[in-house]
Amino acid sequence: LLAIREELVPLYVQFNENFSWEDAFTFAPESQTYDWLRNTALSMGGSIAESFRIMDQSGLYDISYSENKYPASFETYLVSYQVPFVFMNATQTEYDYLTFAHEFGHFCNDHVSWGSYAGMDVQEFFSQGMEYLSLCYGENTERLRKMKMAESLATYVEQAGYAVFELELYRLPADQLNPEGIRQLYDRVASDYGFASVGYDSRYFIAITHFFTDPMYIISYVVSNDAAMQLYQMETESPGT
Numbered sequence: 001l002l003a004i005r006e007e008l009v010p011l012y013v014q015f016n017e018n019f020s021w022e023d024a025f026t027f028a029p030e031s032q033t034y035d036w037l038r039n040t041a042l043s044m045g046g047s048i049a050e051s052f053r054i055m056d057q058s059g060l061y062d063i064s065y066s067e068n069k070y071p072a073s074f075e076t077y078l079v080s081y082q083v084p085f086v087f088m089n090a091t092q093t094e095y096d097y098l099t100f101a102h103e104f105g106h107f108c109n110d111h112v113s114w115g116s117y118a119g120m121d122v123q124e125f126f127s128q129g130m131e132y133l134s135l136c137y138g139e140n141t142e143r144l145r146k147m148k149m150a151e152s153l154a155t156y157v158e159q160a161g162y163a164v165f166e167l168e169l170y171r172l173p174a175d176q177l178n179p180e181g182i183r184q185l186y187d188r189v190a191s192d193y194g195f196a197s198v199g200y201d202s203r204y205f206i207a208i209t210h211f212f213t214d215p216m217y218i219i220s221y222v223v224s225n226d227a228a229m230q231l232y233q234m235e236t237e238s239p240g241t
Contacts, residue, residue: 001160001163001164004156004157004160004193004222005160005192005193008153008156008157009157009192009193009194010194011153012153012154012156012157012193012194012195013194013197015150015153016194016197019150021147021150025091025093025094025095026093026094026143027092027093028092028093028094028096028097029092030063030064030065030090030092030096033063033090033096033097033100034063034100036097036100036101036134036138037052037097037100037101037104037134038052038056039137039138040101040133040134040137040138041104043137044133044137047108047111047112048108050111051104051107051108051111051112052104054083054111055084055086055104055107058083060083060084060085060086060107061085061086061087061088061107062086062087062088063086063088063090063096063100064090065090065091065092069089070087070089071089072089072209073087073088073089073099073102073103074086074087074103075087075103075104075106075107075110075127077110077115079115082114082115083111084106084107084110084111084115085107086100086103086104086106086107087103088100088103094143094144094147095147097134097138097144098131098134098144098147098148098151101130101131101133101134102127102128102130102131103127104127104130105126105127105128105129105130105131106126106127108126108130109126109127120214120216120217120220121219121220121223121224122220122223122224122227123217123220123224124220124221124223124224124225124228125224125227125228127224128221128224128225128228129224129227129228129231129232131148131228132148132228132229132231132232132235133231133232133235135148135232136232136235136236136239152225152229155221155222155225156222156225157193157194157195158193158195159218159219159221159222159225160193160219160222161189161190161192161193161195162189162205162208162211162218163218163219163222164189164192164193165185165186165189165205166211166215166216166218168185168189169182169185169211172185182205183202183203186202186204186205187202190202
């Protein structure tokens with residue numbers, strides 16, 4: 001976490017001053033997002049293609065757009081039915097390609113492991129890895145690759161910052177464990193990790209559900225992304241393996 005703060009935060013701050021996220025909002029209908037993942041999964045074959053066919057044939061996904069949907073995307077294992085399910089709050093942009101691939105990565109893992117998992121620190125490896133691998137099988141991916149690399153930099157820095165905030169939060173003395181004390185802590189961490197910028201709100205931590213539902217889970221995004229990037233590097237160096 002300290003190395004990320006020292007080495008990546010300056011790059012992250014400089015990058016945010018010069019990078020435009022407009023390409024992320026190129027219009028893409030639901031059918032286009034579906035086809036993107038379908039082509040990726042079937043091209044990869046094996047248990048990945050099998051997982052997609054089961055998800056598709058059984059309707060174990062919802063990637064439609066609606067103003068009334070829960071404002072987040074996730075995959076969950078339906079224990080009573082012993083099957084995974086993907087829920088996506090679509091943006092109707094090309095960013096949905098990566099979101100759908102991410103949640104499908106979780107779906108594949110739950111399908112082949114029957115909902116079990118090896119450990120929290122690598123729980124995001126399957127999802128982040130599927131995002132990267134989809135870039136190796138899709139067409140005209142230059143814009144998406146650039147977007148994904150920008151997001152990866154943000155993942156390392158922001159999620160590391162959240163992890164530091166969470167660790168420090170559990171160390172707060174009783175007299176500071178109140179709304180003002182927590183906001184001051186978040187302000188300090190946000191400043192240290194460079195995301196106290198345009199649109200910043202010191203109450204934002206309230207919107208990060210993992211703090212409340214899965215304590216100490218946040219760091220898995222950093223650890224898993226490191227492994228997922230290595231998977232991507234190996235696949236680009238030796239396609240198809």
